[in-house]
Amino acid sequence: MNISMRIVPKKIERYCRDNTTPESPVLRELVDETYAKTAFPQMQVGHLEGAFLRMLIRLIGAKRVLELGTFTGYSSLVMAEALPEDGKLITCDIDQQVTEIAKKYWSLSPHAKKIELKLGHALETLKTIEGPFDMVFIDADKGNYVNYWESCVPKTCSSGLLVADNVLWGGGVLDPEDETDRAILEFNRHVYNDERVEVVMLPIRDGLTLAWKF
Numbered sequence: 001m002n003i004s005m006r007i008v009p010k011k012i013e014r015y016c017r018d019n020t021t022p023e024s025p026v027l028r029e030l031v032d033e034t035y036a037k038t039a040f041p042q043m044q045v046g047h048l049e050g051a052f053l054r055m056l057i058r059l060i061g062a063k064r065v066l067e068l069g070t071f072t073g074y075s076s077l078v079m080a081e082a083l084p085e086d087g088k089l090i091t092c093d094i095d096q097q098v099t100e101i102a103k104k105y106w107s108l109s110p111h112a113k114k115i116e117l118k119l120g121h122a123l124e125t126l127k128t129i130e131g132p133f134d135m136v137f138i139d140a141d142k143g144n145y146v147n148y149w150e151s152c153v154p155k156t157c158s159s160g161l162l163v164a165d166n167v168l169w170g171g172g173v174l175d176p177e178d179e180t181d182r183a184i185l186e187f188n189r190h191v192y193n194d195e196r197v198e199v200v201m202l203p204i205r206d207g208l209t210l211a212w213k214f
């Protein structure tokens with residue numbers, strides 16, 4: 001499945017973006033460098049989804065956040081912007097090179113002190129991280145989404161939120177052709193059948209699942 005396939009028409013998405021609070025200047029610069037220096041810059045959540053994540057942090061009053069999939073640090077920083085002064089976001093990635101860009105831009109933000117990066121395979125890192133977290137954002141390798149889910153649900157507090165990105169995988173879930181299509185399809189069924197959570201799947205960007213833990 002072509003993951004660049006758009007779920008929401010381009011013009012509608014642009015209109016939504018244009019009516020969303022602008023990105024901070026640091027986030028804008030981070031986007032520019034990501035597009036200039038990385039092969040798949042569209043992996044970052046970007047303005048609209050980023051603003052939505054930041055809004056979720058504010059709405060649930062999150063203080064402790066866990067993220068799987070840092071990349072160049074956009075989603076980490078946009079979420080950190082909404083955390084209180086004593087808030088904390090732990091973010092996990094396996095790629096040292098891309099996270100150097102993340103560190104560079106975080107350091108230009110007053111919110112950098114809230115972010116801690118953990119390098120390594122997220123499944124290994126998760127064994128060393130203790131909850132509870134108010135919100136978990138899953139956005140690392142898609143083949144491990146079910147494993148990440150099973151590791152993260154117990155680390156999420158009651159009334160906390162788990163959020164998973166790319167749950168539509170460019171529409172690949174409707175007519176699965178490859179391994180990643182099937183992995184996301186399996187993940188979506190797994191979450192839907194999990195009685196520990198209440199779920200809503202939204203067609204934001206490439207699909208975003210929100211799961212509220214009872």
Ligand SMILES: C[S@@+](CC[C@H](N)C(=O)[O-])C[C@H]1O[C@@H](n2cnc3c(N)ncnc32)[C@H](O)[C@@H]1O
Pocket residue numbers: 043044045046068069070071072073074075076092093094095098120121122123139140141
């Ligand atoms: C979609 S990107 C994350 C985008 C990021 N949330 C943002 O908005 O900029 C996925 C990231 O997962 C990382 N990743 C892939 N496999 C991983 C693994 N096994 N453990 C940890 N991170 C992994 C990749 O290096 C990549 O940076």
